[in-house]
Amino acid sequence: MSYTILIADDSAIVRAMVKKAVAMAGLDVGQVHEAGNGKEALAVLRRIWIDIVFADINMPEMTGTELVRHMKADPTLASTPVVIVSSEQSQARIDELKASGARAYLTKPFRPEQFREVVENLLGAKRVKS
Amino acid sequence: MTNDLSSDLLAQALGRTMEDAAFVFAEATSEPPPFEGDVIEARLAYAGAHAGELLLATPASFAATLAANLLGEEEGGASVTGDDLDAVGELLNMIAGKVVVDLFGPDAPCKLGLPRVQRVRAEQHERALATAQAATTMVEEEGRRIDLSASVTSGKVPGAAP
Numbered sequence: 013m014s015y016t017i018l019i020a021d022d023s024a025i026v027r028a029m030v031k032k033a034v035a036m037a038g039l040d041v042g043q044v045h046e047a048g049n050g051k052e053a054l055a056v057l058r059r060i061w062i063d064i065v066f067a068d069i070n071m072p073e074m075t076g077t078e079l080v081r082h083m084k085a086d087p088t089l090a091s092t093p094v095v096i097v098s099s100e101q102s103q104a105r106i107d108e109l110k111a112s113g114a115r116a117y118l119t120k121p122f123r124p125e126q127f128r129e130v131v132e133n134l135l136g137a138k139r140v141k142s
Numbered sequence: 143m144t145n146d147l148s149s150d151l152l153a154q155a156l157g158r159t160m161e162d163a164a165f166v167f168a169e170a171t172s173e174p175p176p177f178e179g180d181v182i183e184a185r186l187a188y189a190g191a192h193a194g195e196l197l198l199a200t201p202a203s204f205a206a207t208l209a210a211n212l213l214g215e216e217e218g219g220a221s222v223t224g225d226d227l228d229a230v231g232e233l234l235n236m237i238a239g240k241v242v243v244d245l246f247g248p249d250a251p252c253k254l255g256l257p258r259v260q261r262v263r264a265e266q267h268e269r270a271l272a273t274a275q276a277a278t279t280m281v282e283e284e285g286r287r288i289d290l291s292a293s294v295t296s297g298k299v300p301g302a303a304p
Contacts, residue, residue: 022256023235025228028213070235070256099239104249120236121163 014042015135016060020053020067020079021097026120030066030097036124039131050074054082057089063135065094066118066127069109077112084113093134097122145244147292153278155240156198156290160282163236164211164229168280174287177201177264182227184234184259188242190252194294196241197274198234199267204286205230231257237290245294 019030027046034041045060047053049071056062065083067076074082076096083089093115100106106117116130145151153170160166180202187195200208209229210216234257242250262270267289271277274291281287 023228023232025209025212025225025232028225032213070254072256099235100254101239101243102248102250102252104251105253119239120232121159 014040015063015131016043016045017041018045018047018053018056018062018065020047020050020065020071020076022048022068022071026068026097030127033122033124033127034066037128037131038124039128050076050079050082053079057083057092062092064131065092066097067094069096069098069100069105076114077109080109080113095130095134147245147276147294149276149278151244152241152276152290152292153280155237155244156278156280156288159233159237159240160280160288163233164208166208166211166282166288168282168288170278171281174279174289175281175285177267177287179203179264180261181264181267182230182259183262183267183270184227184231184257186231186234186238186257187255188238188252189255190250192242192246192250192252192294193296194292196234196238197270197289197291198230198237199271199289200230201286202226202261204282204288208233227259227261231259241292 019027021027031044045056047056051074067079069076080094083092095116095118096109096114097118099120101119109117115134118126157168160168181199182202182205184198185195205226209225212229238254242252271289271291275293277291279287279289
């Protein structure tokens with residue numbers, strides 16, 4: 013069974029970059045859903061089963077940090093892993109995000125193998141294409 | 143570790159990000175060629191214990207190449223169309239993440255804002271560049287110019303005289 017993923021970023025080009033990186037990582041990805049901010053992401057999450065979320069921090073309407081907080085407060089979404097994909101490199105900010113419930117952090121610019129590593133760590137390696 | 147706000151620091155962050163993210167190899171120049179045609183300007187503010195703004199500028203004609211390179215696609219590809227401005231904004235976002243940490247240290251107490259991107263006339267951009275506290279101009283392999291400038295608006299300016 014393949015992964016269903018959600019990419020939340022206000023930048024269309026970043027959503028395309030993440031989509032491409034995930035495909036190049038050799039992951040068995042089925043459906044890819046996209047959202048332009050945290051609010052839209054939450055709406056998708058409440059409608060569709062998502063295996064893993066890749067979210068930016070800085071988004072209009074609802075940030076990635078707020079998205080994680082809302083998901084943690086919802087028992088049906090609390091266990092869905094969220095990976096923050098951001099340009100922010102401050103260790104203090106990364107620690108703050110992980111403390112709020114984000115499961116991993118990828119810094120832009122990223123490489124496809126970083127996605128594979130994160131997905132293997134969070135969801136297990138069994139669904140990765142050889 | 144913190145560093146002084148300087149053109150060298152900006153050149154390092156710009157050159158590195160352009161290489162890593164967009165496969166563009168550029169070198170700093172003290173004799174920048176004039177912009178031909180309009181310029182795409184991206185601005186991004188950061189705020190917290192330190193606040194300020196960064197500005198990235200490229201020729202409008204170069205933005206499509208940057209968008210294609212970010213996606214690893216041929217220029218003019220369907221998924222690239224319309225992403226030109228977005229690409230310049232996103233590159234500045236990546237540069238800003240590096241500059242803030244280089245300036246204020248690995249625990250930089252600042253958050254990055256959203257990039258704002260606009261097309262301006264070359265003269266308008268040159269005036270904005272002249273007011274920056276630090277700036278670098280680089281030229282890529284085909285002679286196209288890329289500017290990065292920075293201003294610190296509150297908190298101590300790293301490297302400034304007391």
